[in-house]
Amino acid sequence: MARDSETDDGESTAAERPVHATRGLVEMLLERAAESEPSRENLVLDATPAADFETDLGVDPSTPVLSHVYFPMAGRAVSDVFGVDLGTPAGRGRARFLSHPQGPAELTRRDDLAGVVLLAVPPWEDLLAFDRRGRRLPLTVVDAEPPAESLPE
Template structure:
């Protein structure tokens, strides 16, 4: 099962809609369930997808050297991809992560599905919670 916040799912659908007819592919990051307040009814270590990394970040370095500097090390074990012309499943062109979230038009909640690396469909649990506030540490 893949857990995703409603806010992230909705933001990804909006991004896909605005980018159509172009595809969107972004790395997703998670937050452990134990960091949410109020507490979620999940095992404390369960990852909940809460954020995405902008696809343009580090693009020129990736183009020249093949290195993805837009995703911090150790993050991004999931990916969101949009398929404006279908199919409603991962394709060979998608960069696979542990979980791939795929969306197709009409860009509604019912047009989003989760898959594992083997293209096996996974349950997608939408969590009605906001991720914890993050701030830059001041010294």
């Protein structure tokens, strides 16, 4: 029998799994959706653990905060030929951003899904968050910058 915080298949209920994203990422995604209209956007997103931010976000340190995007051009030639996505590091990118320039403000059968999907629709002012089953999730936008990353020397 499932506990109150889980569904019959053991997943947490939507109300208990808010999605967190940085304001910078949210603003960039909305701008990109508006600029690409009438084309649709479909981008892989990645998260940074809350503990890695310099600012205390007021959430559990292990909470993933969406903070990065992987653009589809990276590794495109290999993906087009072999179907292998080299633009997203292994084990990363369990979230996705989609835009629906003509609507609807919900996930459709044509969408690429992920554990979490952020969706934008005109007038490009807000993002909606969904789980892979199309259930709405609460979205919390945090005013924090992810830690700077550098390549090893």
